[in-house]
Amino acid sequence: MHELSMAQAIVDTIMDAAEKNNAEEILEVTIEIGMLTMLNPEQLKFLLDVLAEGTLLENAKIIIEDVPVEINCRKCQYTGLANTDGSDHYLAIVLCPQCGGRDVETLTGKECSVKNIKIEKSDEDA
Amino acid sequence: MHKIADVEVQHDIMVANRKLARKNQKILDKDQVFSVDVVGAIGSGKTSLIEALIDAMNYKIGVIAGDVISKYDAGRFEKHNVPVVGLNTGKECHLDAHLVEHALHDMPLEEIDILFIENVGNLICPVDFDLGSHMRMAVISVTEGDDTVEKHPLIFQDSDLVVINKVDLASAVGVDSDKMVNDVKHINPEIQVIKTSLKTGLGFDEVIKAIDLYISGH
Ligand SMILES: Nc1nc2c(ncn2[C@@H]2O[C@H](COP(=O)(O)OP(=O)(O)OP(=O)(O)O)[C@@H](O)[C@H]2O)c(=O)[nH]1
Ligand SMILES: [Mg+2]
Ligand SMILES: [Zn+2]
Ligand SMILES: [Zn+2]
Numbered sequence: 271m272h273e274l275s276m277a278q279a280i281v282d283t284i285m286d287a288a289e290k291n292n293a294e295e296i297l298e299v300t301i302e303i304g305m306l307t308m309l310n311p312e313q314l315k316f317l318l319d320v321l322a323e324g325t326l327l328e329n330a331k332i333i334i335e336d337v338p339v340e341i342n343c344r345k346c347q348y349t350g351l352a353n354t355d356g357s358d359h360y361l362a363i364v365l366c367p368q369c370g371g372r373d374v375e376t377l378t379g380k381e382c383s384v385k386n387i388k389i390e391k392s393d394e395d396a
Numbered sequence: 397m398h399k400i401a402d403v404e405v406q407h408d409i410m411v412a413n414r415k416l417a418r419k420n421q422k423i424l425d426k427d428q429v430f431s432v433d434v435v436g437a438i439g440s441g442k443t444s445l446i447e448a449l450i451d452a453m454n455y456k457i458g459v460i461a462g463d464v465i466s467k468y469d470a471g472r473f474e475k476h477n478v479p480v481v482g483l484n485t486g487k488e489c490h491l492d493a494h495l496v497e498h499a500l501h502d503m504p505l506e507e508i509d510i511l512f513i514e515n516v517g518n519l520i521c522p523v524d525f526d527l528g529s530h531m532r533m534a535v536i537s538v539t540e541g542d543d544t545v546e547k548h549p550l551i552f553q554d555s556d557l558v559v560i561n562k563v564d565l566a567s568a569v570g571v572d573s574d575k576m577v578n579d580v581k582h583i584n585p586e587i588q589v590i591k592t593s594l595k596t597g598l599g600f601d602e603v604i605k606a607i608d609l610y611i612s613g614h
Contacts, residue, residue: 272489273523279409287405297400306550307410308520339605364553372553372583383408393397 273309276382277317281327283384288326293389296330300386304337306364306379311336330387339364339379344369352376413525416493420500420528427505429458430611431513433527435551436535437544438517441561441579443469444594445535445603450476458508460499462491462516469514479504490521493528510611519548531610538571539560545579552583557590557606564593589600 280301288296301318303311311334322328339352343366352374353367366374411576424431434442443461450457450473458479461470470482482500484489496513503511519536534555536544539562545552552558553568558580566573577589588606592599 272524275488276409279412283405283407283409287403288409291401291403293403294398302408304410308423308550380410381408382410382524383399384405386405387403388400389403390398390400393399 273313273317274308277314277321280314280318280382280384281321283325284387285325287354287384288389289385291389292391293326293387294392295390296326296387297390298331298333298388299327299384300333302334302335302337302381302383302385304379304381306341306376307382309382335385337378337381340377341366341374342377343369343371344373344375349377352379375396402574410524413597414495416432416497417528420493420497421530423497423500424505424528424530426513427508429505429508429511430614431511431527431531432530432607433513433515433522433529433532434535435515435519435522435532435555436517436559437519437540438535439557440508440516440517440535440540441592441594442535443472444519445559445561445592446514447472447476448594448600449512449604449607450478452600453510453573453607455509456507458503458505458511460461460491460496460503460511460513462495462514464488464516485516489516490517490525491515491527492525496527516591519544519551522556523550530614531556531607533557533559533607534561535561536576537558538566538573539569541569542571542575542579549583552580552587555587556610557588557603558584559599559603560589560591562593562595563591564595596606 342349346369348368350380353365436442459473460481470480473480480583481502524613532555563573580589590599590602
């Protein structure tokens with residue numbers, strides 16, 4: 271899987287935002303992972319911890335939020351949460367809960383996104 | 397004095413890849429190149445199928461060959477006298493739009509009509525990464541077992557054409573290729589599924605027709 275390269279991209283994104291905002295330390299980061307990505311959140315979390323070592327991110331609390339799958343059914347026009355067969359991240363088969371159809375457009379569930387970070391910085395440059 | 401600040405980042409890595417993919421498509425469109433992302437299981441026959449298409453199709457073809465470690469597949473394509481750019485993906489399990497963008501710079505786009513991009517043999521990871529191609533063709537083979545499709549639904553949901561290859565071996569490996577076809581149809585009712593054998597030539601003309609049709613509809 272590509273958790274390592276995604277974790278690296280996430281860390282790069284966080285560091286970029288932290289630097290732009292003159293962070294001295296990063297306290298918390300919130301990451302969103304769509305249920306339809308081929309990413310395993312636990313493995314991702316582990317790799318983020320490894321990559322964080324010795325950086326501003328070292329002591330941050332890392333929060334990973336699952337983003338559920340929302341769809342628009344082309345057959346019955348249902349819009350809302352999909353039925354994902356109770357399956358996990360790797361195998362989610364997207365079904366329309368109203369008509370059981372599979373001809374659906376996915377609206378959410380493919381995210382791998384750094385939502386926000388909480389940082390500590392000195393007052394002067396505020 | 398220190399203070400604590402909340403910083404909105406809202407940077408989606410997947411979206412960043414999709415943006416690059418759109419840029420790739422613009423680069424391709426500028427030279428009127430139609431591009432096919434060829435995904436599929438390891439050893440399913442992706443290289444063999446592209447090689448056969450190079451020889452059979454009436455188009456000028458170029459190939460980007462994604463390979464995990466070697467440039468072995470690139471070497472196979474070069475023997476067909478077409479422009480080839482090999483991409484060593486290193487430890488990566490898929491190509492992404494950024495890697496393809498680099499390869500596009502080395503591809504003489506003004507000289508070709510169709511660009512095949514052979515993705516890394518993997519039914520899971522390429523799903524997440526659009527490359528900017530106009531069409532995605534998934535190549536699997538009966539030797540992966542007839543539960544392959546059920547186990548990897550997303551790649552079939554995201555493809556435009558599915559090839560089930562090596563049907564000449566179906567009875568030898570005790571696999572029901574019709575089950576594989578039905579499984580694909582179950583996941584993606586609209587999609588065309590073609591059973592092929594690159595050994596006997598079965599189904600190969602249909603693949604050419606399907607790609608031709610896609611190009612003319614494009
Ligand atoms: N019997 C049989 N063998 C085939 C068929 N198509 C391909 N092969 C053989 O299967 C092997 C793998 O084919 P490749 O074309 O290298 O497969 P690939 O998907 O490019 O493999 P990777 O790039 O390593 O993932 C080769 O030895 C081919 O000769 C077929 O239809 N029938
Ligand atoms: Mg190959
Ligand atoms: Zn991967
Ligand atoms: Zn529906």
